[in-house]
Amino acid sequence: MSSPKDVAELTATLRDRGYIADRGLATALFVAISLRRPILLEGEVGVGKTEVAKTLAAAFGRRLIRLQCYEGIDTNQALYEWDYARQMLYIRALSERQLADADAVDKLFGPKFLLERPLLDAVRAGDQAVLLIDEIDRADDEFEAFLLEILSDFQISIPEIGTVKAEQPPLVILTSNRTRELHDALKRRCLYHWIGYPSAEREVEIVLTRAPEVSELLTRKVVAAVHRLRELDLAKPPGVAETIDWAATLHFLGETDLEPEAAADTLGAVVKERDDLELVKDNLDAIMTGA
Numbered sequence: 001m002s003s004p005k006d007v008a009e010l011t012a013t014l015r016d017r018g019y020i021a022d023r024g025l026a027t028a029l030f031v032a033i034s035l036r037r038p039i040l041l042e043g044e045v046g047v048g049k050t051e052v053a054k055t056l057a058a059a060f061g062r063r064l065i066r067l068q069c070y071e072g073i074d075t076n077q078a079l080y081e082w083d084y085a086r087q088m089l090y091i092r093a094l095s096e097r098q099l100a101d102a103d104a105v106d107k108l109f110g111p112k113f114l115l116e117r118p119l120l121d122a123v124r125a126g127d128q129a130v131l132l133i134d135e136i137d138r139a140d141d142e143f144e145a146f147l148l149e150i151l152s153d154f155q156i157s158i159p160e161i162g163t164v165k166a167e168q169p170p171l172v173i174l175t176s177n178r179t180r181e182l183h184d185a186l187k188r189r190c191l192y193h194w195i196g197y198p199s200a201e202r203e204v205e206i207v208l209t210r211a212p213e214v215s216e217l218l219t220r221k222v223v224a225a226v227h228r229l230r231e232l233d234l235a236k237p238p239g240v241a242e243t244i245d246w247a248a249t250l251h252f253l254g255e256t257d258l259e260p261e262a263a264a265d266t267l268g269a270v271v272k273e274r275d276d277l278e279l280v281k282d283n284l285d286a287i288m289t290g291a
Contacts, residue, residue, distance in 0.1 A: 003033050003034065003060065004030060004033065006030070007023065007026050007027050007030045010026050010029060010030045010033075011023070011026040013059045013060075014026065014055055014056075014059065015209075016059075017055045017058055017059050018055070018209050018210055019048070019051060019052065019055040020198075020202065020205055020206045020209055021052075022198075022202070024193065025052075025193055025195060028191055028192075028193040029052070029056070029193075031191060032171065032173075032191050033056075033171055036127075036168070036169050036171075037190065037191050038151050038172035038173070038174060038189060038190040038191070039172070039173055039174070039190055039191040039192070039193065040136075040174045040175075040176065040182070040186075040187060040190040040191070040192050040193075041173060041174070041175050041176070041193055041194075041195055042175075042176045042177075042178055042192070042193075042194050042195070043177075043194055043195035043196060044177070044195075044196070044197060044237065044239055045177050045236065045239050046238065046239015046240055046241040046242055047195045047196065047197060047198075047239050047240055048195060048240055048241075049175040049195055050132065050134055050175055052173060053066075053130050053132035053134075053173040053175075054132075056130055056171065056173075057129075057130040060130075062127075062128055062129050062130045062170075062171065063125060063128060063129045063130070064129070064130050064132060065118050065121050065122045065125065065129050065130070065131050065132065065170070066118065066132045066134060067117075067118035067119060067131070067132065067133045067134065068134050068135065069133065069134060069135045069136050069137075069138045069139040069143070070135075070138050070139070071138055071139070071140065072140070073139050073140075073143055074143065075143070075146055076117070077117060078117050078118060078119045078143070078146075079117050079119050079120050079156060080114055080115060080116055080117050080120045080156075080158065081115045081117065082109065082113055082114065082115065083113045083114070083115050086112075086113055087108050087113050090107075090108060090113070091108070109160035109161070110160075110161070111161065114158070114161070118131070119131075119150055119156065120156055120158075120164065122166075122170045122172075123150075123154055123155065123156050123164055123165070123166045123170075124164060124166070125166075125170060126166040126167050126168045126169065126170060127166075127167075127168035127169065127170060127171070128170075129170040129171075130170060130171045130172075130173065131170045131171070131172045131173070132173050132175070133147070133172065133173070133174040133175070134175050135175055135176065135177060136174050136175065136176050136182065136186075137176040137177055137178060137179045137180050137182060138179065141183070144182065144183060144186055145183070145185075147186065148185055148186060148189065151172065151186075151189045151190070152189060153165070154166040154169040154170075172190075174186075174190060197230060197239075197240070198240065200223050200224065200227055203223045203226070203227075203240060203243060204216070204219050204220055204223050206240055206243075206244070207219045207222070207223065207240075207243055207244050207247050210244050211244055211247055211248045211251070213248075213251060214247045214248060214250075214251045215251070215256055217256065217257060218247060218250060218251065218255065218256055218257060218258060219247055221257060221258035222243060222246050222247045222250065222258055223243060225258060225263065225287050225288065226238050226242070226243045226246070226270065228286070228287045229270065229271070229280060229287060232279060232280065232283060233279070234271070234273070234276045234279065234280075235273050235275060235276055236271075236272055236273050236276060238270045238271065242269065242270045242271075242272075243270070245269045245270065246266060246269045246270040249266050249269040250262060250266060253266070258288070260284065260285070260288050263284065263287075263288060264281065264284060267280060267281070
């Protein structure tokens with residue numbers, strides 16, 4: 001598949017797709033693509049970690065395969081499962097003579113009845129895919145350890161069928177919100193980049209790119225207010241995604257400036273916790289004026 005020839009080209013390609021990457025992120029991604037290395041992106045919620053994988057897949061014509069991690073996820077849900085319902089229908093359709101035929105029974109565990117889950121799908125797709133392992137910090141330690149072999153060898157052993165190995169590995173992007181610390185063994189297998197909150201000027205650029213219908217005046221007022229929100233002791237500070245949502249909501253309501261009444265009415269677009277909402281309302285005047 002096509003790949004960028006340098007960091008500048010990758011930065012421009014991402015920008016053309018609406019993703020504004022700084023040089024540090026673009027460099028880390030360029031190295032990961034060129035050296036075929038997994039990359040771990042950590043950062044606050046809503047700063048664009050998941051969007052990186054989506055944008056790269058679209059930009060370079062690769063299929064996006066997403067493994068959404070959660071507490072209790074196991075290897076079957078990530079690798080493959082057998083289609084038990086179809087297997088039962090197949091058994092019922094066999095005659096007694098056929099049931100005695102070993103070949104007919106062996107077909108129960110053949111490719112026809114195999115349900116591919118994201119990791120097996122990605123290994124088979126190889127460099128035609130971008131594998132997004134999203135929010136790996138939500139999975140447990142055992143699942144994280146299981147990923148080590150996959151990230152090292154990009155091969156999966158299916159006892160009934162054999163070993164499936166990628167000729168060329170997919171581009172692998174792991175994301176983490178740091179709800180827990182990841183193990184060093186996983187980090188050693190990946191390149192690493194931290195995505196923090198952007199500067200005010202860069203955030204203005206991002207909002208204007210993702211929501212071009214919003215005026216620059218309103219965008220700048222919203223970004224300034226969000227940066228003040230992040231200075232408060234909030235349980236869940238707003239990310240860039242919330243900045244875009246707030247600006248787009250205000251524009252939809254016909255606002256051209258960030259007025260106190262409109263800001264109070266639309267806080268639900270940017271603040272998503274009840275206690276945070278009360279704290280913001282108590283400090284709304286200071287947030288609006290910057291005092």
